[in-house]
Amino acid sequence: MFNGLSFEKLLLVGVIAVFLLGPDKLPSYAAKLGRLVRTLRDYANGAKVRMKEEMGPEFDDVDWKKLDPRQYDPRRIIREALLDDAPAAAVPVIKPVSRPEPAYLSRQKDAVPSQAHDDSATPFDSEST
Incomplete structure (x- = not known):
């Protein structure tokens, strides 16, 4: 976050702060900034201690840089997943099996013409079940 922050830039920010705040208010604002930084550091340390207490000995085993x-x-994750050079699991080849005629069609063929259903009946899809 503060990679490009050098000593010269900090000095320049300090000089601008002296001119904007004035020498009479600068010590009080510096003290407030110090308290804020100390409070934030205490919050971070407290969270770290609490995490160690709750996780127990597993806390030291966690690789935090990995997370x-x-x-x-x-893009890298998708590229690695798509270009995975690991051998794929052998996929069994499924040969088509000749299926018996659906019961609906066999009943229609065996039906006497007087008992046959009309063509407006609801169509039956044998592969949907």
Whole structure:
């Protein structure tokens, strides 16, 4: 976050702060900034201690750099998944099996013409079940 922040830039920010705030208010604002930084550091340390207490000995085994969200690049993840050179599991070849005639059609063929259903009946899809 502060990669490009050098000593010269910090000095320049300090000089601008002296001119904007004035020498009479600068010490009080510096003290407030110090308290804020100390409070934030205490919150972070408290969260770390609480995490260690709740996770127990497993806390030391966690590779925190691996869980850093900044390292995740969705394009890289998808590319690695698609270009995976690991041998794929052998997929069994399924040969088509001749299926027996559906019961509906066999009953229609065996039906006496007087008992046959009309053509407006609801169609039956034998592969849907």
